[in-house]
Amino acid sequence: MKKLQPNLTYLSIALLLMASPLMAWMGVNVTWNAPDPAEGGRSDTYREAQRALTNEDWEDAEILFTQVADGGGSDADAALYWKAYVQLKRGRASLARQTVQELERDYSESSWIDDARALEVEARQASGRAVDPGDEEDEELKLYALNSLMHMDSERAIPVLEDFLQGDHSVELKEKALFVLSQSGSSRAREILESVAKGQQHPELAMKAIEFLGLEGGPETGQALQEIYSSATDPRVKSKALEGLMLGDHEEAVLAAARGESDPDLRARAVEMLGIMDARTELQELYRTETSPEVKAKILEGLFIAGDATTLSDLARTEPDPALRRKAIEGLGLVDSQESSEALASLYESETDTETRKKILEAFFLMDDAETLGRLARTEPDPELRAKAIESLGLVSTDDSRGTLKALYSSETDRDIKESILRAFMLQENHEALIEVVRSEEDRELRKKALEYLSFIDSDEAMDFLLTALED
Numbered sequence: 001m002k003k004l005q006p007n008l009t010y011l012s013i014a015l016l017l018m019a020s021p022l023m024a025w026m027g028v029n030v031t032w033n034a035p036d037p038a039e040g041g042r043s044d045t046y047r048e049a050q051r052a053l054t055n056e057d058w059e060d061a062e063i064l065f066t067q068v069a070d071g072g073g074s075d076a077d078a079a080l081y082w083k084a085y086v087q088l089k090r091g092r093a094s095l096a097r098q099t100v101q102e103l104e105r106d107y108s109e110s111s112w113i114d115d116a117r118a119l120e121v122e123a124r125q126a127s128g129r130a131v132d133p134g135d136e137e138d139e140e141l142k143l144y145a146l147n148s149l150m151h152m153d154s155e156r157a158i159p160v161l162e163d164f165l166q167g168d169h170s171v172e173l174k175e176k177a178l179f180v181l182s183q184s185g186s187s188r189a190r191e192i193l194e195s196v197a198k199g200q201q202h203p204e205l206a207m208k209a210i211e212f213l214g215l216e217g218g219p220e221t222g223q224a225l226q227e228i229y230s231s232a233t234d235p236r237v238k239s240k241a242l243e244g245l246m247l248g249d250h251e252e253a254v255l256a257a258a259r260g261e262s263d264p265d266l267r268a269r270a271v272e273m274l275g276i277m278d279a280r281t282e283l284q285e286l287y288r289t290e291t292s293p294e295v296k297a298k299i300l301e302g303l304f305i306a307g308d309a310t311t312l313s314d315l316a317r318t319e320p321d322p323a324l325r326r327k328a329i330e331g332l333g334l335v336d337s338q339e340s341s342e343a344l345a346s347l348y349e350s351e352t353d354t355e356t357r358k359k360i361l362e363a364f365f366l367m368d369d370a371e372t373l374g375r376l377a378r379t380e381p382d383p384e385l386r387a388k389a390i391e392s393l394g395l396v397s398t399d400d401s402r403g404t405l406k407a408l409y410s411s412e413t414d415r416d417i418k419e420s421i422l423r424a425f426m427l428q429e430n431h432e433a434l435i436e437v438v439r440s441e442e443d444r445e446l447r448k449k450a451l452e453y454l455s456f457i458d459s460d461e462a463m464d465f466l467l468t469a470l471e472d
Contacts, residue, residue, distance in 0.1 A: 043068065046075045053082060062086045077103060077110035084119055096120075158188055165192075165202055175208045182212035190216070194224045198231075207240050214244025222250040229257065239269050246273035255282050268298035275302025284311050297327050304331035313343035326359040333363025341367060348376075358388050365392040374404035387420040394424025406433055419449055426453035431462040438469070 042050075049064035065086060068079035084099035100120045104113060157180075164177045178196065181189050193216075196202050197209035210228060213221045222245065229241040245253045254277065258270035274283055283306065287299045303311050309332060316328040329347065332340040344367075348360045364373050373396060376389040390408070393401050405428075409421045425433045434457070437450040451469065454462050 042078075043073070043075050045071075046079060049079070049082065053086065056089075058086050058090045062090065077107040077112050080107070081112040081116050081119070084116060088119065155186075158184060158186065158192070162192060165196075165205075171204055174202065174205055178205055178208055179212060182209075182216060190220065194221075197224065198228055199237075206237065210237070210240045210244045211247070214247030217248040222248050222253065225250065226253050229253075235263060235266060238263075238266055242266070242270055242273050246277055249277065251277055251279055251282070255279065258282075258286055264292055264295055267292075267295050271295065271298040271302045272305070275305035278306045280306045280308045280311065283308070287311075287315070293321060293324060296321075296324055300324065300327045300331050304334050307335055307337070309335045309337050309340040309343065313340065313347075316343070316347055322353070322356065326356060329356070329359045329363050330366070333366030336367045341369060341372075345372060354382070354384065357385055361385070361388050361392045365395050368396050368398070370396045370398050370401040370404065374401065377404065377408060383414070383416065386417060390417070390420045390424050391427070394427035397428045402428060402430055402433070405430075409433070409437070415443065415446070418443075418446060422446065422449050422453055425450075426456055429457045429459065431457045431459050431465070435461070435465050438465075 045064055046068050049061050049068060052058075052061035052064060062083060065079045065083040069076050069083055080099055080103040084096040084103070087093075087096040087099060097120055100116045103110065103116050107113075161177050161181045165174055169177075178193070182193055193209050193213055196205050197213050199206045202209075210225065213225055225241050225244045225248065229238050229245070232238045232241065242254060242257060245257075251274070254270050254273045258267055258274060261267040261270060271283070271286065274286075280303070283299055283302050287296060287303075290296050290299060300312065300315070312328045312331045312335065316325055316332060319325045319328060329344070332344055344360055344363050348357060351357050351360065361373070361376070364376075370393060373389050373393040377386060377393050380386040380389055390405070393405060405421055405424050409418060412418050412421065422434065422437065425437075431454060434450045434454045438447050438454070441447045441450065451466070455466060
């Protein structure tokens with residue numbers, strides 16, 4: 001529904017963090033849903049109506065949304081929904097129901113229909129009609145009615161929800177019913193939720209019930225989740241229970257799993273949860289006692305999620321395992337703080353291993369540190385590392401990095417380094433710089449390389465230049 005906003009939870013924070021380049025570091029594949037472009041391309045009147053809505057100027061908002069709806073066009077269905085919403089806010093429940101009916105009649109395929117049906121349930125309730133889920137034929141609408149009933153008379157709604165769960169409905173609808181049940185807060189609702197979470201009934205809903213238990217929080221649900229974790233044999237169920245314990249902020253239980261779980265994957269999962277819970281001290285202790293390199297790598301990820309630049313910096317200096325040292329360096333780049341920047345600069349100066357220094361250069365890229373990369377691209381005496389600094393600078397697409405690379409190309413005499421700068425231009429999709437090289441560079445091979453890189457850039461200017469070059 002367009003007008004609803006999700007509650008911010010530990011899980012939503014974790015998902016927000018799992019974006020490139022973090023996804024590659026953590027080995028996570030995330031499907032990102034694009035935001036709903038609800039107000040993209042809306043008319044001026046519609047936008048004015050939305051401003052009135054935001055200011056709770058209900059009368060003006062109703063007048064303006066009515067104008068938009070009466071005018072037809074692409075905004076009309078959305079305007080009808082918001083008109084009904086405003087009418088309900090003004091205490092005009094009967095008119096709100098009529099507006100919803102108009103929306104359903106004239107725009108039956110509109111994406112606002114589901115929102116409008118929920119609004120209609122509220123309008124019925126506001127107009128004094130008792131909400132009875134049994135009166136509804138549409139299953140989705142029944143759930144809206146049950147949700148309203150739960151706020152009015154939870155004792156009456158819970159048995160209806162139990163019957164709904166027993167009925168021949170889709171798993172998706174049953175999950176929605178389970179969510180409504182989880183919002184009750186009554187002891188009976190919790191009993192049902194725990195029973196489903198433990199697989200005693202409706203096993204197809206167990207995973208979702210575990211999630212809802214975690215969102216509910218509290219010591220009783222924490223105990224139930226620990227029992228589920230201890231008794232489960234399916235790693236997927238145990239993992240979901242860990243997630244629930246994290247959502248409920250049951251740190252001791254998650255720490256116990258991180259310390260005592262025999263399955264390395266589940267131990268790693270518990271470590272991730274500790275990172276999301278900002279359990280820095282616990283993660284530091286775990287790292288000191290852990291022997292599995294795989295789990296230690298997960299602890300480093302947890303330290304990054306917790307933003308612990310101090311511990312990551314210490315481990316980047318002292319960890320004897322080269323792979324784990326480089327993992328800590330990458331984590332420092334992802335923390336992106338003044339402390340991590342200073343630690344990386346110091347590490348680069350003191351480090352002697354070329355591969356580790358390359359990782360530090362990659363970390364500067366992760367931090368978008370064009371200044372440091374530009375300095376190293378100019379002054380690094382090792383040609384291999386200098387080429388790596390230039391490549392990393394090419395991945396930082398800012399005005400500063402573009403200017404630095406152009407200046408470098410103009411002053412550079414080493415042909416291999418100049419070719420590295422051309423590649424950096426390509427990485428930045430800087431067709432202007434490549435075209436300039438083709439026009440002014442005396443070295444034929446470098447001009448050819450600039451043309452090759454130019455062909456990788458998807459722009460009208462690059463295409464036009466290449467076509468012109470073919471004609472010449």
